[in-house]
Amino acid sequence: MMKTSKRLEQALVKLYNAYHNNNLNPEDCAACAVGNILDNHDSWKHLSNDHGSLELSYVGRVHQNLGRKFNGYTPIEILSIEKVFLEACGFKTPLCHYNIKPENPTANDVLFNGLSAVVNLLCELDSIENVMDLSKLFEQENGAPVYHLETFLREKALA
Incomplete structure (x- = not known):
């Protein structure tokens, strides 16, 4: 079984x-991926001067x-x-009013991507296998599946 960190x-x-509760919105700092991870607060936006940038602001560098x-x-x-x-939702970063963005930013397929x-x-940040990677399910050896669904799901179950 894979061991995951608390974070x-x-x-x-x-x-x-x-x-699943339709509370994910890439255009809302309190409801985007980070906004949700940080309990729907938007104060994290002060860590950078440009939304979607990897450049830390002064406040971000201090922290x-x-x-x-x-x-x-x-x-x-x-x-x-x-x-x-x-970027996976289809935005060009850093965000700017004239940059490319998805037609419907809250569409399920956009959010899923x-x-x-x-x-x-x-998962990379915690040095573990991607919990959503299903590619092993389709591996074959001599025409037979290497992994069986039940075993695979048990291995992927979060501790």
């Missing part, structure tokens, strides 16, 4: 709930240099999560 487990639960974490994530990790989310990218990054 990852909490982030996954919050993102899952936000997606980063002091080793501060927000629900387990450093300021640079927070900015990375948001950038990945926005964003969340898939975020989950992949969150």
Whole structure:
């Protein structure tokens, strides 16, 4: 069984709930991926001067240099999560009124793409396999599946 960190487990639960409760919106700092991870607060937006940028603002650099974490994530990790989310949703970053954006930013497929990218990054940050990676399910050896669905799901179950 895969062992997940407390921060990852909490982030996954919050993102899952936000997606299924229609509380995920890439254009709202309190309801985007990071907004949901950070309990629907938008104060994290002061970590950067440009939404969707990886460049820390003065405030962001101070927090980063002091080793501060927000629900387990450093300021640079927070900015990375948001950038990945926005780009996977179809936004050109950093956000600007004339940059490309999805036609319907809150469409389920747009949000799912964003969340898939975020989950992949969150797993990378914790050095674990992507909990959403289903590619092993389709591996074959001599025409037979290498993994069986029940075993695979048990292995992927979060602790």
